[in-house]
Amino acid sequence: MTGFGSSGVRAFLGYVGVGLLVIILVNLLVRKLGGWKRLGRWIKRETKRTVHAFVEPIAARRRYRRRLRLLTQVLRDHTAWTAAEQVIVAADNLAPGSAPYAVALTKKRVGVLVAGPEADDSLPAPWQHDDQDPRLWWIDRDHLPESTGRQTETPLLVCLGTDNGGTAVLMIDILSGPRTLSVYGVDRIARPVVQAIAAQLDVRLPVGAIEVADGIHSRHDGLPFAEALVRLGAWFVVGAEPLQQPLPVGRRLLTLGPSRGSCRLIEALPDHTLRLHGAAEWLRIDPLPLARAVARSIRRLPPHDFGTETNTLAAGPLDDLDDLSLPDGPIGVSAAGGAGEPTRKAASWS
Numbered sequence: 001m002t003g004f005g006s007s008g009v010r011a012f013l014g015y016v017g018v019g020l021l022v023i024i025l026v027n028l029l030v031r032k033l034g035g036w037k038r039l040g041r042w043i044k045r046e047t048k049r050t051v052h053a054f055v056e057p058i059a060a061r062r063r064y065r066r067r068l069r070l071l072t073q074v075l076r077d078h079t080a081w082t083a084a085e086q087v088i089v090a091a092d093n094l095a096p097g098s099a100p101y102a103v104a105l106t107k108k109r110v111g112v113l114v115a116g117p118e119a120d121d122s123l124p125a126p127w128q129h130d131d132q133d134p135r136l137w138w139i140d141r142d143h144l145p146e147s148t149g150r151q152t153e154t155p156l157l158v159c160l161g162t163d164n165g166g167t168a169v170l171m172i173d174i175l176s177g178p179r180t181l182s183v184y185g186v187d188r189i190a191r192p193v194v195q196a197i198a199a200q201l202d203v204r205l206p207v208g209a210i211e212v213a214d215g216i217h218s219r220h221d222g223l224p225f226a227e228a229l230v231r232l233g234a235w236f237v238v239g240a241e242p243l244q245q246p247l248p249v250g251r252r253l254l255t256l257g258p259s260r261g262s263c264r265l266i267e268a269l270p271d272h273t274l275r276l277h278g279a280a281e282w283l284r285i286d287p288l289p290l291a292r293a294v295a296r297s298i299r300r301l302p303p304h305d306f307g308t309e310t311n312t313l314a315a316g317p318l319d320d321l322d323d324l325s326l327p328d329g330p331i332g333v334s335a336a337g338g339a340g341e342p343t344r345k346a347a348s349w350s
Contacts, residue, residue, distance in 0.1 A: 063166060064288060064289055066166060067161075067162045067166045067286060067288075067289045068289035068292055068293055070162060070166065070169065071159065071161070071162060071169060071289050071290060071293035072293045072296050072297055074105060074159070074169045075159060075293055075294065075296075075297035075300070075301060076297045076300045076301075078302045080105055080169075081157065081302050083105065083110055083141055083144055084103040084105055084110065084155075084157055084171050085154070085155045085157065085305075086144050086145070086146075087100075087103055087110045087111075087112045087139060087144060088100045088103060088112055088155045088157075088173055089155065090139075090144065090145050091112045091114060091137060094123070094124075094127065095114070095116070095118045095119070095121065097116050097117060097118035098114045098115065098116035098118050098119050099114065099115045099116050099176060099177070100112045100113065100114050100115075100173070100176065101113055101114070101115060101172065101173050101176040101177055101264075101278075102170060102171060102172045102173065102276065102279070103157065103170070103171045103172075103173075104136070104163065104168040104169070104170055105168060105169040105170075105171065106167055106168045106169075107167075108140060108141060109138050109139065109140055109141065110138070110139055110140075110141055110144065111130065111136050111137060111138045111139075111168070112136070112137050112139075113135060113136055113276075113279055114135050114136070114137060115135065115177075115278060119134065119135040120134045120135070123137060126139055126140060126143040127139050132280065132282055133279075133280040133282070133283075135279075135280065136280070154175075154304070154305060154306060155173045155175065155176070156173060156174045156175045156201075156204075156304055157171040157172065157173055157174070158171065158172060158174055158197045158200045158201060159171050159196075159200065159290065159293075159294070160172055160193070160197075160266070160274060160276075160285050160287060160290065161193075161274065161285045161286045161287035161288070161289070161290045162285070162286045162289070163283070163284070163285065163286070164273065164284045164285075164286060166286065170276075170285050172264075172276070174201070174236075174252065175252075177264050178261075178262040178263045178264050179247060179251070179252045179253060179262075179263075180243075180247065180252070180253040180254075180255065180259045180261065180262065180263035180264070181197075181252075181253070181254050181255070181263065181264050181266070182255045182257070182258055182259040182263045182264065182265050182266065183197075183254070183255070183256060183257075183266045183268065183274075184255075184256070184257050184258050184265070184266075184267060184268065185267045185268030185269060186268045186269065186270055186272075187256075187268075189268035189269075189272055189274070189287065190256060190257075190266075190268035191216075191256060192287070192290070192291040193266070193268065193274065193287050193290065193291075194216060194238065194240075194254060194255075194256045195216060195217055195291065196287075196290045196291050196294045197238075197254060198210065198212055198216065198236075198238045198254060199294050199295075199298060200294060200301060201236055201254075203298055203299075203301045203303075204301055204302065204303055204304045205235065205236070205303075205304055208233045208234070209233070209234070209235040209236060210234065210235065210236040210237075210238065211223065211228045211231050211234040211236070211237050211238070212228075212238045213225040213227075213228040213237065213238060213239040213240070213241070214240075215239070215240035215241065215256075216238055216239070216240055216256060225237075225239040225240070225241040226244070226245075229245075229247070229248060229251065229253075230248060234251065235250070235251065235252065236251075236252050236253075236254060237251055237252070237253050237254070238253075238254045238255075238256075239253065239254075239255055239256070240255070240256040240257060241257075242257070242258070242259070242260060243255070243259055243260040243261070244260075246261070247261070264277070264278070265277035265278075268287075269284075272286070272287075272288055273285060273286055273287070274286075274287050
């Protein structure tokens with residue numbers, strides 16, 4: 001019994017010694033790493049990263065579906081397009097020295113992005129400046145004024161995507177500002193955006209008003225860029241090559257990549273967002289659901305309302321849309337419908 005007891009005590013003391021040795025070694029190692037607090041922060045940080053790696057793909061998928069649903073609803077809602085056009089016209093009449101060029105649509109409010117020296121001036125009720133950017137004006141949808149004047153140009157809007165929060169849909173007026181709109185940057189982001197914009201224009205404008213040159217879509221064998229620029233009846237030209245000559249009078253250009261001369265810039269960033277140059281630095285546009293939303297809504301987009309005469313169309317007689325009464329059949333990228341069919345059409349090239 002005595003021998004057994006002595007052996008048990010020695011074993012216990014041995015275990016205690018080994019435990020103390022392990023504690024001392026661990027403490028020395030932790031001290032070399034910066035201490036227990038630093039080790040605790042590292043463990044907490046790595047735990048968050050591990051959880052984020054598993055959770056983020058699921059959250060991103062849910063976020064994508066939610067924004068896709070929002071874009072699809074807005075694209076199919078004619079009242080939303082009308083509200084966006086009304087707010088641009090109202091902002092233009094509100095401050096003649098300012099130039100509204102884009103719209104942010106939410107469920108309850110409509111915002112308009114404005115350029116010009118008078119954008120920071122005080123606004124009459126019910127208009128309000130945005131808290132972060134005075135060049136963004138907000139108005140409740142219920143308080144949208146009716147169009148009272150005859151604007152020089154009817155806004156021609158195209159959708160770019162949602163804001164970073166996924167609560168607002170961003171649209172840009174193609175007829176405002178320079179005649180060239182350049183989408184450049186990361187190609188896998190910029191190319192679908194250009195294709196989606198071209199599809200919206202192709203459906204909303206009359207047959208033959210848009211010409212998509214070669215190099216934009218893999219399934220569309222368009223004209224060479226130089227020929228597309230001079231094609232009779234083309235109002236908008238979409239190309240992926242640098243402009244080697246001045247843009248013909250009466251044409252507007254949508255380019256994939258940097259363009260020559262004065263143009264409005266949209267940059268596709270590596271974080272899968274768009275930056276609209278000239279707007280606030282905080283504004284980032286999520287274009288990822290745009291292509292699929294446009295594809296789902298392509299036959300339900302409202303046609304552009306040419307309710308007013310535009311200076312753009314009157315700039316060049318040969319490029320006026322009045323000369324688009326052409327025979328039925330494929331012209332450029334659009335195909336005319338048969339007799340008795342609705343005027344709305346699908347983009348034949350996308």
